[in-house]
Amino acid sequence: MTVIAPRSGTAFRLAQGATLEVIDVDGCQVSDLLAYNAADVREVISNGRTFDYEETLKLSAGNTLWSNRSNPMLDIVRDDVGCHDFLLTPCSEDTFRHFYPDRPIHRGCFGNLAEALAPYGIAEDDIPCAFNVFMNVPVDGSSGRISVDPPVSKAGDVLRLRARMDLVIGLTACSAYASNGGTFKPIGYRVLDDAAAA
Amino acid sequence: MTVIAPRSGTAFRLAQGATLEVIDVDGCQVSDLLAYNAADVREVISNGRTFDYEETLKLSAGNTLWSNRSNPMLDIVRDDVGCHDFLLTPCSEDTFRHFYPDRPIHRGCFGNLAEALAPYGIAEDDIPCAFNVFMNVPVDGSSGRISVDPPVSKAGDVLRLRARMDLVIGLTACSAYASNGGTFKPIGYRVLDDAAAA
Numbered sequence: 001m002t003v004i005a006p007r008s009g010t011a012f013r014l015a016q017g018a019t020l021e022v023i024d025v026d027g028c029q030v031s032d033l034l035a036y037n038a039a040d041v042r043e044v045i046s047n048g049r050t051f052d053y054e055e056t057l058k059l060s061a062g063n064t065l066w067s068n069r070s071n072p073m074l075d076i077v078r079d080d081v082g083c084h085d086f087l088l089t090p091c092s093e094d095t096f097r098h099f100y101p102d103r104p105i106h107r108g109c110f111g112n113l114a115e116a117l118a119p120y121g122i123a124e125d126d127i128p129c130a131f132n133v134f135m136n137v138p139v140d141g142s143s144g145r146i147s148v149d150p151p152v153s154k155a156g157d158v159l160r161l162r163a164r165m166d167l168v169i170g171l172t173a174c175s176a177y178a179s180n181g182g183t184f185k186p187i188g189y190r191v192l193d194d195a196a197a198a
Numbered sequence: 199m200t201v202i203a204p205r206s207g208t209a210f211r212l213a214q215g216a217t218l219e220v221i222d223v224d225g226c227q228v229s230d231l232l233a234y235n236a237a238d239v240r241e242v243i244s245n246g247r248t249f250d251y252e253e254t255l256k257l258s259a260g261n262t263l264w265s266n267r268s269n270p271m272l273d274i275v276r277d278d279v280g281c282h283d284f285l286l287t288p289c290s291e292d293t294f295r296h297f298y299p300d301r302p303i304h305r306g307c308f309g310n311l312a313e314a315l316a317p318y319g320i321a322e323d324d325i326p327c328a329f330n331v332f333m334n335v336p337v338d339g340s341s342g343r344i345s346v347d348p349p350v351s352k353a354g355d356v357l358r359l360r361a362r363m364d365l366v367i368g369l370t371a372c373s374a375y376a377s378n379g380g381t382f383k384p385i386g387y388r389v390l391d392d393a394a395a396a
Contacts, residue, residue: 048245048287048327051344053296057285058342068323070292087255089246094268098251125266128326129246141339144256146249 006184009112009172019162019197022133023188027155030179031187032090032109032130034170035073041122043067047086047129078160081153085135091176109172120168133159135179150181204382207310207370217360217395220331221386225353228377229385230288230307230328232368233271239320241265245284245327276358279351283333289374307370318366331357333377348379
């Protein structure tokens with residue numbers, strides 16, 4: 001297992017057919033996940049296309065994450081938690097100023113993703129809504145109100161996603177105060193080949 | 199009033215301080231709205247930033263539409279309907295193939311927006327989730343399921359948005375079967391100066 005240190009991020013290639021396992025090492029932590037077509041990084045994960053094709057905001061095992069060009073990027077093949085978010089953009093210096101004006105500013109998942117993805121030719125403006133693994137954002141269907149609650153994930157819980165094309169993945173251990181219940185913890189990940197993921 | 203013909207779209211500049219009025223001419227029609235910073239079209243309307251800062255999926259008078267760079271783009275200053283969508287991407291050839299495999303394919307709002315925005319240097323991959331004026335997408339908060347229901351807007355209902363920066367606007371009369379209850383109707387719009395919008 002590779003460990004992403006608290007409040008940091010990384011990027012790596014994920015080959016078509018390989019399975020990415022995201023691990024909540026200590027429990028109650030969020031990991032922002034981005035995916036780009038490795039052959040053309042202008043193709044990127046899209047919350048709107050995914051909501052449209054999957055016809056739900058709650059994505060779990062059996063669902064697919066789609067690109068802005070309507071191609072399948074990642075299939076969710078195992079989900080120990082069943083609670084993730086695809087509504088919200090990564091935390092950033094601006095969101096820290098907005099939500100936590102009296103607390104230290106951090107570049108957040110946005111800054112961590114921007115630095116990690118830059119070597120792949122991906123600019124800040126190319127960062128859309130992330131798929132926020134383990135993030136707990138209840139929606140009140142009637143009022144539309146959303147909140148950011150502590151994750152329900154426990155130590156060792158995993159989410160597995162199988163790549164439908166060659167991808168560049170961005171992945172973080174989240175930096176915001178609210179999204180992880182005020183604690184900053186690491187996130188683990190592994191890349192499994194077909195046999196290991198079966 | 200300028201009329202956008204059924205299943206078509208347009209683009210135009212909207213100066214900071216001006217108010218855009220979107221009019222459902224015949225009722226029960228949807229208009230996909232995009233907004234770009236006229237000084238740098240890499241800055242664009244963002245559903246995720248908006249959901250984050252407004253803390254709701256239901257955007258109406260008093261709410262602001264935010265950009266991917268965390269700047270306010272449009273304030274909603276009048277809303278006769280109170281039912282719009284910011285979850286879904288514009289309908290496209292791919293969504294027609296997916297949802298209506300037995301019916302004629304149309305380039306949809308996506309194709310209409312892409313053609314209208316091209317003269318401003320905006321490419322297809324720069325089209326994010328639109329703010330879908332009058333679109334009726336109920337959310338079941340518990341299951342996460344979403345559906346696309348006919349709009350509740352009536353003939354003459356309007357939405358007014360005030361520009362917080364100089365913008366390029368993309369605007370359509372929607373082309374999809376489900377979003378407007380199976381009818382294809384025009385959409386009207388007007389640009390009001392401060393005095394007319396007061």
